[in-house]
Amino acid sequence: MGYYVPMKVDSTSSWFEVLREIFGRLAETSADTRLASFYERTARVRCLGNPEREGSLSIVGAIDFADPVTAATLSIERKHFQVCKEILQEEGDLSDIVQLVGRASLAETDKITLEVLRMIKDDFIQENGYSSYDK
Incomplete structure (x- = not known):
């Protein structure tokens, strides 16, 4: 039996601001891409070594609708x-x-x-x- 893991991501806005700051200083790819790849990791999986074991990861993001980061998060999910x-x-x-x-x-x-x-x-x-x- 695999694990079915719900993960609540609180304060997505603060996390995204930190990502933007870091990537801005490193002159790397957009933080939007990193945020998208994080949410896209949710899935149902078969465990390695024993394909009969299944599990899943569900991400529930808690966002503040007054924050500009919310627009980026909603566009990814929509x-x-x-x-x-x-x-x-x-x-x-x-x-x-x-x-x-x-x-x-x-x-x-x-x-x-x-x-x-x-x-x-x-x-x-x-x-x-x-x-x-x-x-």
Whole structure:
């Protein structure tokens, strides 16, 4: 059994200001990129050494809406929902094609899109906090 870890990130604004200060002095890449890579680390994983062990990392950011850093944080998080929405809109077109010619004759990219659609609908949208499977 792997671990299912929720992580609350408090004071994201202060942390981001420190990152900006450090990267400004080092003349390195944008702190926005670092903030994005931090939030994008959330995932469900299979543990090394034993693929039957699964775990996850969920990040919940606490932000102050009066702070300018909030705009950067929200823009990062909203990108995921926009991509999901675009993929879900492709479902109608692809389902018509599948009914006409069958799934086997689709291009590989369309097959991947259908699999991503299935995962979004079955694993993300229909997630149930009371189900033993989704806990």
